[in-house]
Amino acid sequence: MSEIDSLKQRIKELELLLEKEKEYSKKEIEKVKTENYQALEASQTRYQGELAIQRQNFQRQIEKLKAKLNSFDA
Numbered sequence: 001m002s003e004i005d006s007l008k009q010r011i012k013e014l015e016l017l018l019e020k021e022k023e024y025s026k027k028e029i030e031k032v033k034t035e036n037y038q039a040l041e042a043s044q045t046r047y048q049g050e051l052a053i054q055r056q057n058f059q060r061q062i063e064k065l066k067a068k069l070n071s072f073d074a
Helices: 003-073
Strands: none
Touching: none
C-alpha cells in the first residue's frame, strides 16, 4: 500500500470517527434537553402547587376578615 493510499484510508477512518462523535454528541444534547425540560416541568408544578396553597391561605384570611367585619355590623 502506498503512502497516499495509507493517508486516504486514515482520512476515511477519521471521517467515520468524526461522524460517530457527531451522533454521540447529538444524542447527549437531546438527553440534556429532555432532562432540563423535565426539571423545568417539575419546578413549574411545584410552583403552581405553592401558588394554590397561598391562594387558599389568602382566601381563609379574607373569610376571617369578612366574619370579623360582619360581627361589627351586627
